[in-house]
Amino acid sequence: MSLHTILGAGGMIANELVPVLLANKENIRIVARHPKQQMGLDAVAADLENYEQTLFAVKGSTVVYLLVGLDYDTKIWADKWPKIMTNAINACKATGAKLIFFDNVYMYGKVEGYMTEETPFKPCSKKGMIRATIARQLLAEMANGTIQALIARSADFYGTKSIRTSFANTMVFSNLSKGKKAQWLLNAQVPHAFTYVPDAAKALYLLAKDPSAFGQTWHLPTQSNPLTGEAFVALAAQAMHQPNRLTVLSKFMIRLAGLFVKPIKESYEMMYQNDAPYLFDSSKFEQHFGVPPTSYEAGIVATAKHYL
Numbered sequence: 001m002s003l004h005t006i007l008g009a010g011g012m013i014a015n016e017l018v019p020v021l022l023a024n025k026e027n028i029r030i031v032a033r034h035p036k037q038q039m040g041l042d043a044v045a046a047d048l049e050n051y052e053q054t055l056f057a058v059k060g061s062t063v064v065y066l067l068v069g070l071d072y073d074t075k076i077w078a079d080k081w082p083k084i085m086t087n088a089i090n091a092c093k094a095t096g097a098k099l100i101f102f103d104n105v106y107m108y109g110k111v112e113g114y115m116t117e118e119t120p121f122k123p124c125s126k127k128g129m130i131r132a133t134i135a136r137q138l139l140a141e142m143a144n145g146t147i148q149a150l151i152a153r154s155a156d157f158y159g160t161k162s163i164r165t166s167f168a169n170t171m172v173f174s175n176l177s178k179g180k181k182a183q184w185l186l187n188a189q190v191p192h193a194f195t196y197v198p199d200a201a202k203a204l205y206l207l208a209k210d211p212s213a214f215g216q217t218w219h220l221p222t223q224s225n226p227l228t229g230e231a232f233v234a235l236a237a238q239a240m241h242q243p244n245r246l247t248v249l250s251k252f253m254i255r256l257a258g259l260f261v262k263p264i265k266e267s268y269e270m271m272y273q274n275d276a277p278y279l280f281d282s283s284k285f286e287q288h289f290g291v292p293p294t295s296y297e298a299g300i301v302a303t304a305k306h307y308l
Contacts, residue, residue, distance in 0.1 A: 004208065005029040005061040005097070007048055007088060008068035010036060013102055015162055016201035017065065024205065031057040049080060054087040061097040063208045064088065072165065072266045074126045085134040089141055092149070099138075099149040100208060102200075105280070107132035110272045114224075114281040117153075117217045125269040142215050151217040152204055155280040156273075158299065159197030161306040165263075168194055169303070172236050177307035181245040182236065185274040188229030188248050193280035195222040196299040206289050219282040221293035226279065235297060239304035 004021050006014045009030030018038070021028050028041045035043040046053040048068060058064055066088050070076050085101075092099040106128035107121045121132045141147045158168035171183040200220045207213045227235070230246065237244040249257075251271060258265030286292060294302075 001027055002062035003027045003029060003060055005031060005058060005064045007031050007054075007057065007064060007066050009043070011067055011069040012157075012162060012165070012197065013067045013069075013200060013204075014065075016159070016197050017067070017204055020201050020205045029057070029061065048087055049083045051087045051090060055091045055094060058088075058091040058095050058097055061092075061095065063098045063100060064092055065204060065208075066099060066101045069165075072263050074130070074266065077127060077130045081130055081134050082137075085137055089138060089147060089149075093141075093147050098208070098214060099147060100204060101135075101138055101149065101151050102204065103135060103151050103153045104131060105153060105155060106270070107135055110276070111279075112276075114279040115155075115219070116281045117219055117284055124272060127269065139217075148214045150207060150214045152200075152207060152220055153217065154195040154200050154220045155193040155222050155278070157195045157197050157200065159303055166194075168232070172233055173240070173303055173307050176237055176240045176242045179242065181247045182233040183247050183249055184229040184233065185249055185254070186251065186271060187275050188233070188246060190275075190277045191226040191228055192232070192274070192278045193222055193226040194232075194296070194299075195220055195280070196294040198302075199294050199299075203285060203289075203291070206291065210289075213288075218285050219280060221285050221291060222280045222282045223293045223295055224279075224281065224283070227296050232296065232300070235300045236304060239301045240307060 004026045008014055009032040029044055030041050031044045031046050033047060035045060037043050044057045046057040048054050068084055070080055088099060105115055107123050108115050108119045109122040109124040109128055111119055123129045123132045138149055142149050158166050175182050203220045207218060233246045234244050254268060258268050
């Protein structure tokens with residue numbers, strides 16, 4: 001029997017992946033510092049910065065999903081990510097488990113045109129440099145044939161109400177649900193790609209079950225031709241039966257808010273993602289698996305229902 005182990009249980013992606021695995025009658029182990037017991041799941045407490053604990057958590061696994069979500073803090077990322085990646089790689093090498101790393105696009109830096117799996121790493125932020133380092137570490141192991149692994153990349157995401165750190169969820173859907181104006185970062189007149197989180201979770205499972213997918217990087221299914229901020233907010237307001245009202249936050253406003261709110265301060269270096277088109281290509285995945293992404297129209301309506 002196969003065993004699917006989630007490192008970083010309780011996070012946003014993990015919470016979407018568990019129901020997918022359950023629906024496919026897979027054996028599941030959830031791993032976190034303090035995992036919440038769930039019916040039918042093997043819950044293991046482990047500190048992923050500790051190799052012995054990571055190894056114990058991974059033993060017996062067929063596939064390991066590295067879905068850790070650290071606090072949005074450059075110092076924490078710089079300290080913890082290299083340890084966690086090294087331990088996950090070494091534990092999977094020691095046990096023969098396959099590794100799936102859920103990654104973002106920070107290592108690409110500012111890209112003109114569409115981001116693809118072939119886009120070179122040119123990080124222009126501290127967080128991007130950290131993500132580039134750990135991605136290169138895993139890619140080197142994959143190239144050397146020392147581990148069966150793959151990297152699954154997502155654009156910014158949106159989806160169910162539990163998606164707490166998505167600016168689309170917090171600034172658009174959450175604000176509209178409270179009768180407030182929706183907010184957008186820097187420029188609402190350029191297209192900005194979003195991955196619908198339920199699509200990402202289903203895609204991770206498809207990748208896990210396809211032996212030919214390993215040894216590669218994959219962009220998770222995301223509708224091409226993304227909406228502008230204005231169009232995204234208009235659809236969300238319509239779906240939530242709220243007035244279409246929007247405030248666009250300037251760099252000055254964001255920097256000022258960052259004086260009082262640490263996550264906003266930490267996000268300032270990533271603002272390059274919001275002042276120009278942010279375009280994400282997932283045609284490789286869509287063509288390989290024949291699975292289209294959820295449209296923005298359908299995804300926005302489904303997300304809105306969680307807030308009504």
